[in-house]
Amino acid sequence: MAERDTPEPSAIAPDEVQRFCEFLYRRTGMSFSESKRYFIDRRLNERIAATGSKSFQAYFSLLRADAEHEIEHLINSFTVNETYFYREDAQLRCLTSGMLDAIVSRKAPGEPIRIWSVPCSTGEEPYSIALWLMENWPQVDNFNIEIVGSDIDTKALKAAVEGIYGDRALMRLSPDIIARYFTRLDDGRYQIDEGLRESIEFSRINLIDTADMARQRDFDVVFCRNVLIYFDDASRRAAAENLYDCLRPGGYICLGHSESMSRISPLFRVCRFPDAIVYQKPEADHG
Amino acid sequence: MPLIKAGGKAADKPAKGDNSAGHLAGLTSAAADTRWSTARALAGRADAVPALAGALASEDSPRVREAIMTALMRVGNEASVKVMLPYLAADDAGLRAAAVEALQGIPEAVAPFMQALFADTDSDVRILATELARNMPEAEATRLLCALIENEQHPNVCAAAIDVLTEVGTKEAIPVLERCATRFAATPFVPFAVSVAIARISGTEA
Numbered sequence: 047m048a049e050r051d052t053p054e055p056s057a058i059a060p061d062e063v064q065r066f067c068e069f070l071y072r073r074t075g076m077s078f079s080e081s082k083r084y085f086i087d088r089r090l091n092e093r094i095a096a097t098g099s100k101s102f103q104a105y106f107s108l109l110r111a112d113a114e115h116e117i118e119h120l121i122n123s124f125t126v127n128e129t130y131f132y133r134e135d136a137q138l139r140c141l142t143s144g145m146l147d148a149i150v151s152r153k154a155p156g157e158p159i160r161i162w163s164v165p166c167s168t169g170e171e172p173y174s175i176a177l178w179l180m181e182n183w184p185q186v187d188n189f190n191i192e193i194v195g196s197d198i199d200t201k202a203l204k205a206a207v208e209g210i211y212g213d214r215a216l217m218r219l220s221p222d223i224i225a226r227y228f229t230r231l232d233d234g235r236y237q238i239d240e241g242l243r244e245s246i247e248f249s250r251i252n253l254i255d256t257a258d259m260a261r262q263r264d265f266d267v268v269f270c271r272n273v274l275i276y277f278d279d280a281s282r283r284a285a286a287e288n289l290y291d292c293l294r295p296g297g298y299i300c301l302g303h304s305e306s307m308s309r310i311s312p313l314f315r316v317c318r319f320p321d322a323i324v325y326q327k328p329e330a331d332h333g
Numbered sequence: 334m335p336l337i338k339a340g341g342k343a344a345d346k347p348a349k350g351d352n353s354a355g356h357l358a359g360l361t362s363a364a365a366d367t368r369w370s371t372a373r374a375l376a377g378r379a380d381a382v383p384a385l386a387g388a389l390a391s392e393d394s395p396r397v398r399e400a401i402m403t404a405l406m407r408v409g410n411e412a413s414v415k416v417m418l419p420y421l422a423a424d425d426a427g428l429r430a431a432a433v434e435a436l437q438g439i440p441e442a443v444a445p446f447m448q449a450l451f452a453d454t455d456s457d458v459r460i461l462a463t464e465l466a467r468n469m470p471e472a473e474a475t476r477l478l479c480a481l482i483e484n485e486q487h488p489n490v491c492a493a494a495i496d497v498l499t500e501v502g503t504k505e506a507i508p509v510l511e512r513c514a515t516r517f518a519a520t521p522f523v524p525f526a527v528s529v530a531i532a533r534i535s536g537t538e539a
C-alpha cells in the first residue's frame with residue numbers, strides 16, 4: 047500500500063535516470079543499478095515534488111546548482127539516516143579481526159590504542175565500538191583503549207553523554223548484551239552502563255576546521271562514516287588532510303559503505319581486509 | 334576495565350598563521366612533514382599564493398603537492414587559478430590529475446580562463462579543460478562546450494566535451510551535437526557519443 051502523502055512516481059525517462067545516477071555517483075560515490083529503478087524513481091519524485099520543480103530537468107538544474115542545500119536533502123532521501131548500535135558491523139568485525147592485530151604489533155608497552163568516532167552523533171557508534179571490543183576482542187584486557195566521540199552538534203553530544211536510547215537504537219544488540227550493559231529506565235528507554243559512559247571522551251569538532259582538528263592527534267583508527275558525501279570538493283579535501291594528520295602512521299580510517307577515500311584524496315592507501323575495505327595512512331611516508 | 338578516558342591529548346589550538354618570512358620558509362624546509370604542515374596552514378591565504386606557487390614548482394612529494402593544491406584551491410581566486418593552470422600540461426600525469434581535481438572545485442574562478450584553455454594548441458590540455466566545465470552552471474557549461482565543439486578539429490577533444498555535455502548539457506546543445514556527429518561521421522565513436530548525449534539531454538531513449 048502506498049504511503050499517505052507520498053506522490054506516486056511519475057514517468058522519468060530512462061536516460062534521465064541514467065543521467066541522474068551518473069551525477070549522483072560522481073558527486074557522492076553512491077551507485078544504483080537498474081534493479082533499484084523503482085527506489086530511484088520514488089525518491090526522485092519525492093524531491094521533485096518537495097522542491098516544486100516542474101520537471102526532472104528543472105529539478106536536475108536545481109540539484110547541480112545545490113540551491114537551498116538540495117544535495118544534502120537528496121542524500122538524506124537516499125540514505126539511512128537512522129543511527130543504531132552495531133550499524134555497518136562489518137567494519138567492527140574488521141576492527142577485531144584485522145586492524146587491531148596490525149596496530150598492536152607496532153605498539154610500545156603501555157601505549158594506549160586510540161579510536162575516534164567522528165561524527166558520533168548521539169553516541170551509538172563510540173559505544174558500539176566499546177561494546178564490540180569488550181565482547182569480541184580477546185586481547186581487550188591487555189591494552190589501555192581510549193575511545194573519543196566527536197560531533198559538530200552540541201545537542202547530539204549532550205545526548206551521547208547521557209547515553210539513553212530507545213528500542214530501535216538497540217535493535218541489533220542481543221538481549222544478553224542489553225541486560226549486561228544497559229539499565230531499563232521508567233519510561234521504557236535504556237541507559238548505557240555508567241562505566242562505559244564515563245570511559246568515553248566526547249568533544250565538539252568541525253572536520254574541515256584545521257585548527258579545531260589539530261586538537262585531536264595520534265589515533266590508531268578513525269570511524270568517519272557517511273559524512274564526507276555531504277561535503278563539496280574543497281571541504282572533502284580539507285577534511286581528508288585533517289584526518290590524515292589526526293592518524294598515527296599506519297592508522298586506519300573507516301568510511302561509510304558507499305564512500306571511497308580514493309575518490310577524495312590520494313593520501314591514503316586502500317586496505318582490503320576479509321570483512322571490509324578501509325584506508326590506511328602510510329606507515330613511512332617517503333614524501 | 335580496559336577502556337580509559339582519553340586525556341591530555343588535547344593540544345592548544347595553533348596560532349593563526351602569519352605571513353612572515355620565517356613562517357613561509359617552512360615551504361622550503363628539507364623535511365616533507367614541515368612543508369606539508371606549512372602548506373596546510375596557508376590554506377585559503379591569498380597573500381601566500383606567490384609562496385605556494387614557488388613551492389609547487391619545486392615540490393617533488395606527491396603528498397605535499399596535494400596539500401599545496403588544496404591550499405590554492407581554498408584561496409580560489411584568479412591568482413591561485415593562474416598558478417594551477419600550467420599544470421594541466423605537466424608531463425607528470427599525477428600532477429595533471431591533481432590540477433584538474435583542484436580546478437574543478439572552483440568553477441567560478443576558473444570560468445574566465447576557459448576560452449583560452451579551449452584555444453590551447455595542445456589537444457591534451459583542451460581535453461582536460463573540458464572536465465573543468467563539469468561543475469559549472471549548466472547554461473554556462475553548455476555555452477562554453479558548444480563553442481568548443483563547433484570549431485574543434487580533434488575528435489578526442491570533441492568526445493571529451495560531449496561526455497561532459499552528457500551530464501551537464503541543456504537542450505541548446507542538441508543542434509551543435511548533431512552538427513558534430515555529421516562532421517565526424519567517419520569517426521564512429523563520435524556519432525555514438527552524440528546519440529547518447531542527446532538522449533540523456535532530451536530524456537528520450539537513444
